[in-house]
Amino acid sequence: xxxxxxxxxxxxxxxxxxxxxxxxxxxxxxxxxxxxxxxxxxxxxxxxxxxxxxxxxxxxxxxxxxxxxxxxxxxxxxxxxxxxxxxxxxxxxxxxxxxxxxxxxxxxxxxxxxxxxxxxxxxxxxxxxxxxxxxxxxxxxxxxxxxxxxxxxxxxxxxxxxxxxxxxxxxxxxxxxxxxxx
Ligand SMILES: [Zn+2]
Ligand SMILES: [Zn+2]
Numbered sequence: 001x002x003x004x005x006x007x008x009x010x011x012x013x014x015x016x017x018x019x020x021x022x023x024x025x026x027x028x029x030x031x032x033x034x035x036x037x038x039x040x041x042x043x044x045x046x047x048x049x050x051x052x053x054x055x056x057x058x059x060x061x062x063x064x065x066x067x068x069x070x071x072x073x074x075x076x077x078x079x080x081x082x083x084x085x086x087x088x089x090x091x092x093x094x095x096x097x098x099x100x101x102x103x104x105x106x107x108x109x110x111x112x113x114x115x116x117x118x119x120x121x122x123x124x125x126x127x128x129x130x131x132x133x134x135x136x137x138x139x140x141x142x143x144x145x146x147x148x149x150x151x152x153x154x155x156x157x158x159x160x161x162x163x164x165x166x167x168x169x170x171x172x173x174x175x176x177x178x179x180x181x182x
Contacts, residue, residue, distance in 0.1 A: 007033030
């Protein structure tokens with residue numbers, strides 16, 4: 001997502017202070033909020049992932065594959081459930097399930113899961129941003145928000161949540177139909 005103005009706790013980085021490091025292992029930059037470090041918050045650092053760079057799963061990675069990449073797995077039927085995965089060395093460490101209908105310009109975020117080791121690094125936020133970029137200006141909703149504290153904390157602090165109707169799952173007939181077949 002490139003450099004951010006605020007950290008995951010909402011601190012302005014120009015006031016809080018920040019450092020950027022580069023992981024040669026992952027081929028990625030990470031940013032760390034210095035105020036969060038001093039306050040010992042749970043999420044001081046995050047990966048600078050570009051949510052607009054997406055490879056379709058059926059397109060080969062090319063001669064210089066990225067260590068970390070977002071991969072779109074299209075559904076097996078129109079308006080069915082597809083997913084976007086964050087893959088590290090070809091292994092999915094996080095993904096978001098979603099349904100999209102280009103006819104009705106409607107989409108629904110079904111579920112987000114992030115492996116324990118990759119939590120509190122803005123990964124879920126990047127996945128949601130990557131999903132939203134597939135249907136800009138569409139009517140977006142999510143399925144029921146999990147009542148677990150981690151899920152509520154995620155959705156409550158997500159800055160792209162304004163365009164998402166949280167918990168207000170709004171399927172069109174095509175999305176309903178795709179579920180019936182499945
Ligand atoms: Zn901070
Ligand atoms: Zn539809």
